[in-house]
Each structure stands twice: as structure tokens, then as C-alpha cells.
Amino acid sequence: xxxxxxxxxxxxxxxxxxxxxxxxxxxxxxxxxxxxxxxxxxxxxxxxxxxxxxxxxxxxxxxxxxxxxxxxxxxxxxxxxxxxxxxxxxxxxxxxxxxxxxxxxxxxxxxxxxxxxxxxxxxxxxxxxxxxxxxxxxxxxxxxxxxxxxxxxxxxxxxxxxxxxxxxxxxxxxxxxxxxxxxxxxxxxxxxxxxxxxxxxxxxxxxxxxxxxxxxxxxxxxxxxxxxxxxxxxxxxxxxxxxxxxxxxxxxxxxxxxxxxxxxxxxxxxxxxxxxxxxxxxxxxxxxxxxxxxxxxxxxxxxxxxxxxxxxxxxxxxxxxxxxxxxxxxxxxxxxxxxxxxxxxxxxxxxxxxxxxxxxxxxxxxxxxxxxxxxxxxxxxxxxxxxxxxxxxxxxxxxxxxxxxxxxxxxxxxxxxxxxxxxxxxxxxxxxxxxxxxxxxxxxxxxxxxxxxxxxxxxxxxxxxxxxxxxxxxxxxxxxxxxxxxxxxxxxxxxxxxxxxxxxxxxxxxxxxxxxxxxxxxxxxxxxxxxxxxxxxxxxxxxxxxxxxxxxxxxxxxxxxxxxxxxxxxxxxxxxxxxxxxxxxxxxxxxxxxxxxxxxxxxxxxxxxxxxxxxxxxxxxxxxxxx
Amino acid sequence: xxxxxxxxxxxxxxxxxxxxxxxxxxxxxxxxxxxxxxxxxxxxxxxxxxxxxxxxxxxxxxxxxxxxxxxxxxxxxxxxxxxxxxxxxxxxxxxxxxxxxxxxxxxxxxxxxxxxxxxxxxxxxxxxxxxxxxxxxxxxxxxxxxxxxxxxxxxxxxxxxxxxxxxxxxxxxxxxxxxxxxxxxxxxxxxxxxxxxxxxxxxxxxxxxxxxxxxxxxxxxxxxx
Numbered sequence: 001x002x003x004x005x006x007x008x009x010x011x012x013x014x015x016x017x018x019x020x021x022x023x024x025x026x027x028x029x030x031x032x033x034x035x036x037x038x039x040x041x042x043x044x045x046x047x048x049x050x051x052x053x054x055x056x057x058x059x060x061x062x063x064x065x066x067x068x069x070x071x072x073x074x075x076x077x078x079x080x081x082x083x084x085x086x087x088x089x090x091x092x093x094x095x096x097x098x099x100x101x102x103x104x105x106x107x108x109x110x111x112x113x114x115x116x117x118x119x120x121x122x123x124x125x126x127x128x129x130x131x132x133x134x135x136x137x138x139x140x141x142x143x144x145x146x147x148x149x150x151x152x153x154x155x156x157x158x159x160x161x162x163x164x165x166x167x168x169x170x171x172x173x174x175x176x177x178x179x180x181x182x183x184x185x186x187x188x189x190x191x192x193x194x195x196x197x198x199x200x201x202x203x204x205x206x207x208x209x210x211x212x213x214x215x216x217x218x219x220x221x222x223x224x225x226x227x228x229x230x231x232x233x234x235x236x237x238x239x240x241x242x243x244x245x246x247x248x249x250x251x252x253x254x255x256x257x258x259x260x261x262x263x264x265x266x267x268x269x270x271x272x273x274x275x276x277x278x279x280x281x282x283x284x285x286x287x288x289x290x291x292x293x294x295x296x297x298x299x300x301x302x303x304x305x306x307x308x309x310x311x312x313x314x315x316x317x318x319x320x321x322x323x324x325x326x327x328x329x330x331x332x333x334x335x336x337x338x339x340x341x342x343x344x345x346x347x348x349x350x351x352x353x354x355x356x357x358x359x360x361x362x363x364x365x366x367x368x369x370x371x372x373x374x375x376x377x378x379x380x381x382x383x384x385x386x387x388x389x390x391x392x393x394x395x396x397x398x399x400x401x402x403x404x405x406x407x408x409x410x411x412x413x414x415x416x417x418x419x420x421x422x423x424x425x426x427x428x429x430x431x432x433x434x435x436x437x438x439x440x441x442x443x444x445x446x447x448x449x450x451x452x453x454x455x456x457x458x459x460x461x462x463x464x465x466x467x468x469x470x471x472x473x474x475x476x477x478x479x480x481x482x483x484x485x486x487x488x489x490x491x492x493x494x495x496x497x498x499x500x501x502x503x504x505x506x507x508x509x510x511x512x513x514x515x516x517x518x519x520x521x522x523x524x525x526x527x528x529x530x531x532x533x534x535x536x537x538x539x540x541x542x543x544x545x546x547x548x549x550x551x552x553x554x555x556x557x558x559x560x561x562x563x564x565x566x567x568x569x570x571x572x573x574x575x576x577x578x579x580x581x582x583x584x585x586x587x588x589x590x591x592x593x594x595x596x597x598x599x600x601x602x603x604x605x606x607x608x609x610x611x612x613x614x615x616x617x618x619x620x621x622x623x624x625x626x627x
Numbered sequence: 628x629x630x631x632x633x634x635x636x637x638x639x640x641x642x643x644x645x646x647x648x649x650x651x652x653x654x655x656x657x658x659x660x661x662x663x664x665x666x667x668x669x670x671x672x673x674x675x676x677x678x679x680x681x682x683x684x685x686x687x688x689x690x691x692x693x694x695x696x697x698x699x700x701x702x703x704x705x706x707x708x709x710x711x712x713x714x715x716x717x718x719x720x721x722x723x724x725x726x727x728x729x730x731x732x733x734x735x736x737x738x739x740x741x742x743x744x745x746x747x748x749x750x751x752x753x754x755x756x757x758x759x760x761x762x763x764x765x766x767x768x769x770x771x772x773x774x775x776x777x778x779x780x781x782x783x784x785x786x787x788x789x790x791x792x793x794x795x796x797x798x799x800x801x802x803x804x805x806x807x808x809x810x811x812x813x814x815x816x817x818x819x820x821x822x823x824x825x826x827x828x829x830x831x832x833x834x835x836x837x838x839x840x841x842x843x844x845x846x847x848x849x850x851x852x
Contacts, residue, residue: 426653
């Protein structure tokens with residue numbers, strides 16, 4: 001603990017110097033090196049703390065050592081702790097009393113290894129090892145080689161030595177501030193501070209050659225603070241120790257370091273990890289934790305019977321993450337295995353489970369959405385294909401209907417053509433007469449034009465019937481118009497079959513959204529089906545009634561009633577099935593296509609028998625503009 | 628005195644064709660009367676005069692056959708020319724069975740229509756002349772006394788005077804006297820003439836009939852063509 005920032009420790013070290021030589025002679029060299037492996041019981045380790053249990057330095061090191069010892073022996077170890085309390089009871093009388101007490105206490109359980117945390121404890125156990133722990137391996141730590149030499153430890157005592165190297169702290173600063181040009185080194189006015197300054201000047205001379213280096217020494221604490229607050233921003237500031245300032249005022253070094261660092265205009269570094277938390281960025285030192293770790297390693301080797309020898313406590317880089325952030329220093333520039341203290345866990349670290357869960361949910365959701373979209377596209381493709389099939393089928397059906405109605409249509413076409421011919425011949429005859437009546441000729445010409453238009457309309461209607469669709473031609477229209485159109489087409493056929501066709505259209509318009517040609521085909525299929533059935537059954541006065549009506553403001557209903565023999569009840573459902581036919585020349589597709597069309601436009605179709613005899617086919621469609 | 632123009636009765640549900648046919652027929656020098664349906668024609672039966680009927684075979688309402696039967700009863704002397712959309716065999720057979728005098732396919736060229744109409748009018752004239760003659764003969768026959776009518780029927784059935792006398796339980800001389808008066812009343816000069824009259828009035832096969840024949844025969848139009 002020679003270079004520890006805790007001054008009582010330091011004072012004791014210095015005080016103990018005189019006694020050192022005396023004990024050197026007493027203990028002399030005893031090369032009992034490694035003890036034999038312990039058999040049949042748990043090894044006993046006694047940890048001696050020089051002061052009381054409140055001293056953080058020894059406590060940290062002790063805990064670290066205990067943790068390793070328990071960990072590596074899987075708990076099969078007996079650990080004992082003794083606090084020598086030498087700062088409060090520094091007198092020899094107390095020391096002797098303590099020695100006697102411990103010798104008595106451990107009579108039946110002599111320790112196999114004694115760990116001495118710090119120089120005072122080391123000196124104590126070296127003095128009293130024969131009574132307290134005869135034959136035990138003594139492991140010491142908490143000071144550097146130089147102090148160790150001054151303690152003149154016996155040869156069989158092994159140590160974990162802590163060596164401070166200010167160049168390491170500087171290296172850390174340089175890594176974090178590659179653009180820095182200035183170096184300020186601060187040291188107090190106490191003896192120890194001077195020693196540190198001398199040591200640092202020597203250590204930094206080589207490595208800080210490219211920097212404009214300033215040693216701030218002999219100043220008061222206020223002056224230190226002021227100077228530190230005025231350094232250029234591209235500076236590295238290193239505080240060694242300030243046990244006392246230029247005015248003779250005493251300080252705890254870490255508190256003094258904190259005062260300076262809090263006002264500094266550039267990052268401040270220091271060679272003690274206890275400085276961390278005071279506003280310094282970081283530094284390099286053998287930490288108390290690693291000290292405990294190293295000491296425990298030696299103890300374990302001794303317990304296992306392995307040869308043990310002095311080790312150096314590994315130096316550790318440590319930084320204060322908050323200060324790193326304050327100065328905008330990058331964690332990436334840190335040496336490997338730097339101990340990052342006070343690191344505020346970022347959002348990810350604090351809530352990684354939540355974030356992962358969130359991400360999982362989002363991913364899952366995305367997958368589900370993607371899946372649904374793909375499914376939707378597949379379904380649309382399938383729907384498109386099935387719709388195309390339906391359109392083809394409807395077109396076949398249209399052609400078949402046109403074929404079936406062709407005789408009637410030809411007859412219908414014959415009427416205007418015949419009228420035209422007859423009118424033309426009449427006109428010729430009139431013009432041949434001596435006193436032609438031109439008024440009549442004029443009327444004739446007007447009639448010819450009218451009949452020509454009529455013929456044209458019939459041809460247009462036929463073409464409309466045969467209109468091929470590669471996709472649905474969506475339109476909004478009055479269903480009654482389509483009914484009227486269908487009746488026009490059917491009129492000749494109905495006349496030919498002596499079927500009277502009448503329409504009972506609704507009063508208002510029935511807006512539907514569909515393809516006109518398709519709905520016309522539905523009506524034609526239902527009507528021709530009914531007419532065929534009535535002719536087949538040789539009904540004396542066959543009648544067909546096409547009725548449309550509004551259904552509850554959201555739907556339109558169309559019914560086609562006949563006065564034929566009706567449909568056997570057991571066939572009411574199967575009548576719409578494909579290939580169901582009772583006609584020798586029927587394809588059995590008319591009604592099934594009618595159903596397919598009606599369902600395509602969101603409607604429903606069904607057949608029923610009328611109370612007064614005959615069948616009625618009905619379909620409902622959604623009224624356009626009603627969602 | 629100017630002769631009455633023949634009436635051509637056009638029955639067609641197609642107004643335009645009806646009008647056109649009317650115009651054309653008028654250019655032939657006939658009087659056209661048109662009706663939208665068979666029922667309409669039957670409701671406005673022509674009283675008399677020469678003429679013929681132009682009938683569209685395919686019309687809603689009364690079927691061609693039904694209408695034909697009604698026409699034969701109502702206007703037996705008027706020949707019927709059927710007009711049809713397509714001259715299918717089935718249709719023409721049906722039309723002929725229904726008693727069509729002619730059968731024309733639409734559209735009808737004027738020349739063919741005219742020829743058909745003229746032929747029909749000729750038939751009509753013939754029928755009417757025959758009808759008139761029959762009417763005269765009928766009125767003559769109707770002037771015979773019941774006893775003379777009995778003798779007439781027996782004589783035209785090929786019975787000799789003696790047989791007739793025997794059947795009527797009278798003398799042969801009485802029969803001869805009846806025959807003499809029959810010859811006078813029917814303006815006949817020979818037995819052959821009397822038999823011809825009886826045949827035309829349809830009394831020969833109907834030898835059991837004791838009642839005088841009716842004024843007209845429903846089968847009149849079937850005797851021709």
C-alpha cells in the first residue's frame with residue numbers, strides 16, 4: 001500500500017522502517033519454500049488485515065482474494081480474517097497482546113497459509129509466525145518491490161508486488177486523446193508527492209517527448225484548480241498525488257484530485273483507481289482487486305503444494321465512462337481489458353430483453369404480414385385465373401344463347417329488312433306513276449331509314465350478346481335497363497314460341513354495379529330456361545313475367561316467373577349445379593353460369609315454386625353505392 | 628259504274644312492314660286495309676267485296692292454325708296468303724294444312740307478291756261467282772214444295788218415275804207432273820241439269836236428308852285449289 005492514496009497506511013509504512021532491520025536479523029532466511037499438500041481436511045487460510053474493517057483498500061483486496069479462494073476450491077477451504085487495528089493501536093504492547101491472542105486462538109487450527117494485506121500485516125506475521133502459524137506459507141501484498149526490500153522479508157515469504165508506472169497512465173491518455181499537444185502533470189508538496197513527481201518526470205521523459213510538458217508543483221490547491229481550468233483543450237492533465245499543497249494544507253489525494261478535475265478544461269488522469277468517481281477520466285494502476293486476485297493465486301499454489309515465488313500484480317487500465325462521455329472520448333480507443341466504471345448501460349443493455357422481445361414481435365408481425373400479402377397475391381392471382389375461366393365460360397354460354405336465339409333473331413331482322421324492301425318497291429312504283437305522290441315517297445324514305453336503324457340495333461344487340469370480356473367491365477347502371485334489353489332480345493323467340501313476356505319493373509331506378517353483358521346473360525339464361533320448360537310441358541298459355549324490386553334499401557331483387565309445371569322440390573337445389581339438365585340438347589351450364597355470375601357480383605340466386613303454379617327464379621344483388 | 632277495288636287485308640304485328648305492304652299493294656291499284664293482329668281482323672270483319680288476306684304467320688296471340696279455323700268460318704271466300712320469316716318445311720306444311728292459299732317468304736319481292744295477290748283475287752272472284760250461282764240455285768230449290776223436294780231428291784238419286792211413285796205411294800203420272808214443275812222452277816231442260824244442281828248443292832250424297840240445304844257451305848273454300 002505504499003503508493004495508496006490512504007495516508008494512514010503510508011505513515012505506518014514509514015514508521016515501520018526502523019524496525020525492519022531488527023526483524024530482518026531475527027527471521028533471517030528460511031527457505032521452507034513450498035509446504036506439502038494438505039491431505040484429509042480443508043486447507044486453512046488466515047487473512048490478516050493491518051487495520052480495521054472500514055478501510056476500503058484492504059477490504060477490496062481481501063474480498064477479491066476470498067472470492068477467488070472460495071471459487072477455486074469450490075468452497076472447500078477454511079478462511080479466517082483478523083483485523084490487527086494497528087492504526088488505532090500502534091504500540092508494541094498491543095502488537096504483542098494481539099500476537100499472543102492469535103497464537104492461542106489458532107492453537108488447534110493452525111493456518112496453512114497466512115495472507116498479509118499490506119506492509120504492517122506482513123511485518124506482524126513475519127515477527128510472530130512461529131507462534132501463530134508455524135510452518136505456514138506467508139503470502140504478502142500491497143506494496144512495491146522497493147518497499148518489500150525495505151521490509152527485508154524472509155526468503156520464504158512470497159509477495160504479490162504492485163508496481164506503479166505513470167507511463168501507462170500517459171499511454172491511456174494518449175490513446176484517448178490522439179490529437180493532444182500539451183501535457184500537464186500535477187503533484188503536491190508533501191514528501192510523498194515530491195517522490196511521485198520525481199518518479200513521474202523520469203518515467204515520462206521518454207514517452208512525452210513530443211508534448212509541450214508542464215509540471216505544476218508547489219502551488220496552492222486554488223492555484224492548481226485555476227491552472228487546470230485554463231489549460232488548452234488539447235491537453236492531457238495527470239494528477240499524481242496531493243497529500244499537501246504549497247501552503248501546507250493536507251488533503252486526501254483523491255479529494256484533491258477531484259477538486260482539480262471538476263474544474264479542469266481538459267481530461268484529467270491519475271494513477272489510482274480510487275480517483276475514479278472524482279471527475280477524472282481514468283488511469284493505469286495495479287488495482288486492489290487484482291492485488292487480492294494475485295495474492296489468492298499465490299495462496300492457492302501454496303495450498304496445492306506447488307512452488308511459489310514473487311509475482312507482480314497486473315496493472316489495469318480503468319476509466320470513468322461518464323467522464324469519457326463528458327469529454328467525448330471514444331470507447332473504441334481504450335486498451336483491451338480496460339475496466340469501464342460507472343458505465344451507464346445504454347438502452348440496449350438496460351432493456352435488451354424488452355428490445356429483443358419487441359424485435360421478435362415486430363419480426364413475427366412482419367413475417368405474418370409478408371405471408372398474408374403473399375397469400376393475398378396468390379389468392380388474387382387465383383381469383384384472376386378463376387375469373388378468366390368464368391369469363392370464358394360466360395362467353396361460351398353467350399354464344400350458345402345467341403345460337404339458340406338465332407332463328408328468332410334472324411326473323412326479327414327480317415322484319416325491318418322486309419319492310420325496307422317493300423317500301424323501296426312501293427316507292428319505285430309510285431315514282432313510275434304519272435302523278436307520283438311525293439309526300440308518300442318522303443314518308444317511305446323516312447320509314448326506310450327507321451327500319452334500317454332498327455336492323456342495325458338488332459345486329460348491335462346480337463353483338464352485345466356475343467361481346468367477349470377479358471375482364472369485367474364494371475359499370476353502374478339501372479337493372480331495369482338491362483331487363484328491357486333482354487326482353488328485346490327475347491321478344492322474337494318468345495313470339496315464335498307463343499310465350500307472352502311481360503315486365504314489371506320497379507318504379508325507381510335500381511342502381512347496380514356489374515358488367516351489363518353478364519347480367520343480361522343471367523336474365524337470358526333464366527328466361528330461355530323458363531320458356532323451354534313451358535314449351536316442353538306444352539303449357540296452353542305460357543307466360544313469363546320479369547319483375548324487379550328494391551329490397552330493403554340495400555339490395556335489388558329480380559324475379560323471373562313462369563306458369564309452367566314448376567320444379568320438383570328435390571331438384572330446387574341441384575338445379576344450379578353444372579351439367580344438370582333435363583333438356584335433350586341442354587348443356588346444363590346456363591343456370592350454373594347464371595349462379596356464378598350473380599355470385600361474382602356479390603349476389604345470391606335461388607329457385608322456388610310459385611303458390612299458384614309455375615317456377616320462379618330470383619336473384620338479389622347489392623344496390624350500388626350502399627356499402 | 629266504277630268497279631269496287633279489291634280489298635287486301637294485311638294482318639301483321641309489325642307496324643312498319645304492315646304499312647310498307649299497304650303502300651305497295653296500293654300501287655297495284657288495290658285497297659289495303661291493315662290489322663295488327665288476327666283478333667283485330669276478326670273484330671272488324673269485312674262485309675263483302677273482292678279481296679284476299681295477307682297474314683304474317685308468326686304473331687303473338689292467336690296461333691296461325693287457330694286463326695285459320697276462325698277465318699275459314701268467318702270469311703270463307705277470302706283466300707289467305709301466308710307470309711313467313713323463313714320458309715322452313717315444317718312451317719310451310721303447317722301453313723298449308725291450316726288452309727293457306729299461298730305461302731310467301733319474307734322479304735317478298737314485289738313481283739311475286741303481286742302475282743300471288745292477283746292469283747288469290749282470281750280465286751276469290753271464282754269463289755264468289757260460284758257462291759253467287761249456288762245462292763241462285765239455292766233460292767230456286769227453296770221454292771220447291773215439300774212434295775216436289777222429295778221428288779227432286781229421289782230423282783237426282785237415280786230413281787225412275789215408277790220407283791219414285793212407289794216410294795211416295797202415288798201414281799206415276801203425279802210424279803211426272805212434279806218433275807215438270809221442278810224443271811220449270813229450276814230453269815232446267817234435262818235430267819242431267821237437275822242432277823248437276825243437286826250435286827253442287829251437295830244433296831246427292833246426303834240422300835237421307837229431308838230438309839232443304841242451308842244457304843252456304845262451310846266447306847266452300849276447300850273445294851278449290
